[in-house]
Amino acid sequence: xxxxxxxxxxxxxxxxxxxxxxxxxxxxxxxxxxxxxxxxxxxxxxxxxxxxxxxxxxxxxxxxxxxxxxxxxxxxxxxxxxxxxxxxxxxxxxxxxxxxxxxxxxxxxxxxxxxxxxxxxxxxxxxxxxxxxxxxxxxxxxxxxxxxxxxxxxxxxxxxxxxxxxxxxxxxxxxxxxxxxxxxxxxxxxxxxxxxxxxxxxxxxxxxxxxxxxx
Amino acid sequence: xxxxxxxxxxxxxxxxxxxxxxxxxxxxxxxxxxxxxxxxxxxxxxxxxxxxxxxxxxxxxxxxxxxxxxxxxxxxxxxxxxxxxxxxxxxxxxxxxxxxxxxxxxxxxxxxxxxxxxxxxxxxxxxxxxxxxxxxxxxxxxxxxxxxxxxxxxxxxxxxxxxxxxxxxxxxxxxxxxxxxxxxxxxxxxxxxxxxxxxxxxxxxxxxxxxxxxxxxxxxxxxxxxxxxxxxxxxxxxxxxxxxxxxxxxxxxxxxxxxxxxxxxxxxxxxxxxxxxxxxxxxxxxxx
Numbered sequence: 254x255x256x257x258x259x260x261x262x263x264x265x266x267x268x269x270x271x272x273x274x275x276x277x278x279x280x281x282x283x284x285x286x287x288x289x290x291x292x293x294x295x296x297x298x299x300x301x302x303x304x305x306x307x308x309x310x311x312x313x314x315x316x317x318x319x320x321x322x323x324x325x326x327x328x329x330x331x332x333x334x335x336x337x338x339x340x341x342x343x344x345x346x347x348x349x350x351x352x353x354x355x356x357x358x359x360x361x362x363x364x365x366x367x368x369x370x371x372x373x374x375x376x377x378x379x380x381x382x383x384x385x386x387x388x389x390x391x392x393x394x395x396x397x398x399x400x401x402x403x404x405x406x407x408x409x410x411x412x413x414x415x416x417x418x419x420x421x422x423x424x425x426x427x428x429x430x431x432x433x434x435x436x437x438x439x440x441x442x443x444x445x446x447x448x449x450x451x452x453x454x455x456x457x458x459x460x461x462x463x464x465x466x467x468x
Numbered sequence: 469x470x471x472x473x474x475x476x477x478x479x480x481x482x483x484x485x486x487x488x489x490x491x492x493x494x495x496x497x498x499x500x501x502x503x504x505x506x507x508x509x510x511x512x513x514x515x516x517x518x519x520x521x522x523x524x525x526x527x528x529x530x531x532x533x534x535x536x537x538x539x540x541x542x543x544x545x546x547x548x549x550x551x552x553x554x555x556x557x558x559x560x561x562x563x564x565x566x567x568x569x570x571x572x573x574x575x576x577x578x579x580x581x582x583x584x585x586x587x588x589x590x591x592x593x594x595x596x597x598x599x600x601x602x603x604x605x606x607x608x609x610x611x612x613x614x615x616x617x618x619x620x621x622x623x624x625x626x627x628x629x630x631x632x633x634x635x636x637x638x639x640x641x642x643x644x645x646x647x648x649x650x651x652x653x654x655x656x657x658x659x660x661x662x663x664x665x666x667x668x669x670x671x672x673x674x675x676x677x678x679x680x681x682x683x684x685x686x687x688x689x690x691x692x693x694x695x696x697x698x699x700x701x702x703x704x705x706x707x708x709x710x711x712x713x714x715x716x717x718x719x720x721x722x723x724x725x726x727x728x729x730x731x732x733x734x735x736x737x738x739x740x741x742x743x744x745x746x747x748x749x750x751x752x753x754x755x756x
Contacts, residue, residue: 291597293613295605361621366564366596369620389598393605409598411564420564425598 282384285412286340286376287326290388291364321390328455340382348380364389366411370418377415384421385413405429426457476742483735490731491724499723503702511689512668513549513703515641521554523640524633528655529573530646532565535672539645540569541697541718542670544577545704546643551582551590552708556629558639560594560615562603562650567596567619588627595619600650604658608636637663645670652679656686670696698722 326341333339340348346355361372365387368376377383388410396402409425493499505513519525527546531539550557557578559570574593578585585591597603597614606614611633612624624630632638636659644655644667652669660667666688671679673693683690691700697718705711 291614291616293599293606295599295602296609357621360617360623363616364597364614366598367567367619372621391599391602391606393602407599407602423564 282337282382282412284338284340284380284382285384285386286345286380286382286415287322287329287342288362288385288387289322289342289359290390290408292390293392295391295393322388325455325458329458332459338382340380345380350379354379362387362413365413366420366423368413368415368418373413373415373418380415383415385415387411387413400431402432403429404432424457426453428453472742472745475738476746486731486735487728490728494723494727495720498720499727500719501722501726503698503719503722505699505703508683508690508692509696509699510703511684512546512643512691513689513700513707515666515668515688516546516549516553516555517707519553519555519640522556523553524556524558524638525550526558526560526636526639526642528560528562528642528644528646529566529570530562530644530648530651531569532563532647533569535647536569537717537721538672538693538697539647539670540573541694541716541721542691542700543573543645545697545700545718546645546670547573547577548581548708548711549704551578551585554590557591558594558629558633559592561596562600562654563646564596564598570595571619588622589629592627592629593619601654601658604636604650604654608659608663611635611638635663636665639665641665642667643669647672647675651675652687652690653682656682660686694718694721694725 323341326339329337330339330341345358349355349358358376361368361376362385368385368387373385376385388408391407393405393407394402395405405427406429407425407427409423411420411423413419414421516525527543527550529539529543547557559574561567561570570593574591578591582590587593594615595618599606599614603614612630615624615630617623618627636642642655642659642665644652646652646669652667652671655667655669659665667686668689669679669687670691671693673695676690676692676696679687679690679692691697698716698721699718701711701716701718705716
């Protein structure tokens with residue numbers, strides 16, 4: 254009987270410790286830099302790639318690169334009530350001082366889950382940030398005989414502790430929508446799908462951080 | 469209480485004790501058995517053996533620390549064999565946890581045992597990328613779309629070994645080593661089948677039955693659990709005797725595993741015998 258009580262107490266204490274760790278995983282950071290996500294398109298049916306205007310897609314990619322990370326960053330910064338500082342692209346560029354460092358920041362953090370410790374410490378020092386959010390965004394195009402064409406967005410993120418270069422917290426999110434042929438050709442649907450996903454993703458992220466979305 | 473009653477009502481802790489001893493004693497005495505590779509393992513060995521020097525092999529380490537005891541011996545044996553054959557080895561992983569394990573493998577086997585092999589020319593560590601089967605789908609069309617750098621941040625185009633690689637079809641063999649999803653099945657479905665690329669695998673023993681249906685057409689060979697690893701190690705020793713003195717964890721672990729299995733089977737047989745004796749006694753008592 255006594256042994257059982259001790260065991261239950263130990264389990265309770267360890268679960269408290271574990272939950273505290275999860276929370277402190279993200280809220281323990283005072284400053285977090287948002288790195289541009291790595292973006293790629295997947296065509297499960299090779300014919301689908303013929304329908305997509307490749308030039309337009311690459312333009313979209315650049316826009317997505319710039320817009321998504323910045324949008325996420327600005328929203329998080331606005332909702333964070335100042336307890337965590339989010340460094341958006343302009344601020345990162347400013348702190349890194351030159352274009353080459355910004356290129357290196359992209360090169361070493363783009364889509365990574367582990368960063369070389371020496372390099373990540375260097376960025377921590379130059380950015381005056383303890384963490385960085387790295388991410389990967391995949392647009393998957395596929396066709397189903399019954400319901401037509403679809404796009405599925407898969408987003409995976411890692412909060413890298415820049416002091417160790419290792420991922421502290423990570424997660425993923427995916428969302429799919431049905432599309433028409435003309436929408437696919439226009440390339441606009443990437444945004445429709447992406448916006449729908451990013452809205453929910455930001456909500457999820459804000460909850461994770463412990464911030465209240467409602468103002 | 470008769471001997472039969474004692475056996476019938478044996479305390480389960482005694483069974484646990486027997487199992488513990490059947491593992492501990494063979495480990496302490498280093499008891500091993502002779503291993504002979506079966507056709508499913510032999511196929512992998514023969515495939516690697518048949519590849520000409522300079523062939524490209526993609527080793528995807530898609531597992532985490534929980535499956536290291538089963539998978540790591542296979543990885544070590546496959547890395548040794550690939551290097552013995554002078555193949556170009558490309559390390560990558562579909563699991564985030566695989567990146568650390570890849571680094572450990574590169575440091576403990578690739579660099580330590582093959583110091584003459586040059587990073588970027590004979591082997592490369594591409595690391596982890598997100599996307600699961602989506603990642604394989606990108607890699608089959610364009611490798612450099614996702615892998616713009618290696619784990620050290622070196623641009624892919626600056627790495628000698630990566631220059632002739634366009635997509636997954638540039639590889640002569642894909643070796644998937646994993647204990648879950650994404651893993652070998654995804655390599656078969658999204659790379660092996662559409663790209664007509666030979667795929668072999670290594671997985672945990674519990675996963676192996678799920679992958680046997682793909683053998684031998686879609687999956688050229690499979691190392692299932694410690695038994696698979698031990699068979700591959702024995703084949704490696706047979707063909708490259710210098711590995712006889714090297715640590716062979718697969719073969720070492722097969723001793724305790726085999727003895728523990730024998731003990732379990734003995735208890736099952738004893739349990740069945742006591743069951744039938746008891747039933748016949750009850751029948752006799754009923755008739756009386």
